[in-house]
Amino acid sequence: MSDSASAPEATRCGFMALVGRPSVGKSTLLNRLLGTRISITSAKPQTTRQRITGVLTEGADQFIFVDTPGFQTKYRSALNIRMNQAVRDALAEVDVVVALFDAARHTDADEALLSLLPPGKPVIAVLNKIDLLADKTALLPRLDALSKRRPFAALIPLSAEKGVQLDALKAEMAKHLPMAPWLYPPDELTDRDERFLAAEFLREKIFRLLGDEIPYSTHVVVETFEQEGEQDRARRRIQARVYVERDSQRAILLGHQGQTMKRIATEARQEMERLFGGSVYLVVLVQVKPGWRGDARSLQRLGL
Numbered sequence: 015m016s017d018s019a020s021a022p023e024a025t026r027c028g029f030m031a032l033v034g035r036p037s038v039g040k041s042t043l044l045n046r047l048l049g050t051r052i053s054i055t056s057a058k059p060q061t062t063r064q065r066i067t068g069v070l071t072e073g074a075d076q077f078i079f080v081d082t083p084g085f086q087t088k089y090r091s092a093l094n095i096r097m098n099q100a101v102r103d104a105l106a107e108v109d110v111v112v113a114l115f116d117a118a119r120h121t122d123a124d125e126a127l128l129s130l131l132p133p134g135k136p137v138i139a140v141l142n143k144i145d146l147l148a149d150k151t152a153l154l155p156r157l158d159a160l161s162k163r164r165p166f167a168a169l170i171p172l173s174a175e176k177g178v179q180l181d182a183l184k185a186e187m188a189k190h191l192p193m194a195p196w197l198y199p200p201d202e203l204t205d206r207d208e209r210f211l212a213a214e215f216l217r218e219k220i221f222r223l224l225g226d227e228i229p230y231s232t233h234v235v236v237e238t239f240e241q242e243g244e245q246d247r248a249r250r251r252i253q254a255r256v257y258v259e260r261d262s263q264r265a266i267l268l269g270h271q272g273q274t275m276k277r278i279a280t281e282a283r284q285e286m287e288r289l290f291g292g293s294v295y296l297v298v299l300v301q302v303k304p305g306w307r308g309d310a311r312s313l314q315r316l317g318l
């Protein structure tokens with residue numbers, strides 16, 4: 015990439031953290047802002063487990079978004095402690111904080127998040143999911159209550175899913191971008207490599223296709239990732255291992271005659287082919303590893 019051809023002379027570049035309680039729509043918002051699905055989403059809370067950066071370059075501006083795990087106060091496993099820490103780290107590192115709230119309700123986790131917001135930084139409050147509000151006047155008391163809690167650079171009601179009011183959010187974020195050289199080439203989408211994204215897409219399908227228990231007992235590791243040929247025409251051979259905590263979970267994940275896993279793997283492969291270009295040959299193995307979530311050493315070995 016030749017910088018002289020692509021980067022304007024006076025560029026702006028800054029980090030923005032997307033924070034909020036589980037399921038509030040952080041990853042949906044990131045994908046909408048980028049126009050591409052790089053961060054996995056599902057109706058189940060705690061879908062995002064590790065921070066993922068999304069890069070949007072428009073005109074002279076480069077926004078580097080940091081999508082974080084949902085901040086929660088209910089559970090305290092080693093994994094959950096690590097996930098909350100990822101939120102605190104992101105808040106400390108960025109230039110601007112985009113704090114998401116649900117337009118319809120305020121919970122204890124929202125309160126906990128409000129008290130974490132750094133006093134010295136611009137914080138933009140987003141009230142998401144306005145498409146679900148039958149009565150839009152219900153927004154007014156929410157906006158009023160939030161604005162009394164701390165100073166916000168702006169309060170923006172929007173719908174990440176429907177793409178409503180995203181321009182207002184972008185305009186507000188742009189106001190706080192520092193003058194700085196771009197950190198990524200303008201066509202870069204994320205700091206995460208294809209290996210990470212492959213594991214995430216597999217995890218997304220597990221979150222979406224299985225019930226309320228299994229997704230939380232599951233971790234995915236990509237063991238081999240081989241590529242033959244050039245980017246768009248490449249053929250990727252990927253072997254992934256899914257860890258679960260019990261034999262009974264392994265049976266559910268595989269399904270009758272392996273049908274459940276087959277569907278999960280097919281849908282994940284299609285997502286990979288769409289994002290990476292080229293074809294993907296995906297093999298998925300399932301292994302039982304009791305108690306991996308509660309054990310800090312296991313988490314480290316699994317790269318979490």
Ligand SMILES: Nc1nc2c(ncn2[C@@H]2O[C@H](COP(=O)(O)OP(=O)(O)OP(=O)(O)O)[C@@H](O)[C@H]2O)c(=O)[nH]1
Pocket residue numbers: 034035036037038039040041042043054055056057058059060061062063082083084085142143144145146172173174175176
């Ligand atoms: N109706 C509606 N649903 C939305 C909107 N934004 C997100 N959702 C849905 O809310 C659910 C959670 O979205 P995610 O983007 O995964 O939420 P998240 O905040 O990243 O969640 P965690 O990663 O678990 O913390 C998904 O089912 C989304 O489709 C919105 O504006 N309107």
Ligand SMILES: [Mg+2]
Pocket residue numbers: 040041042054055061062082083084
């Ligand atoms: Mg998420």
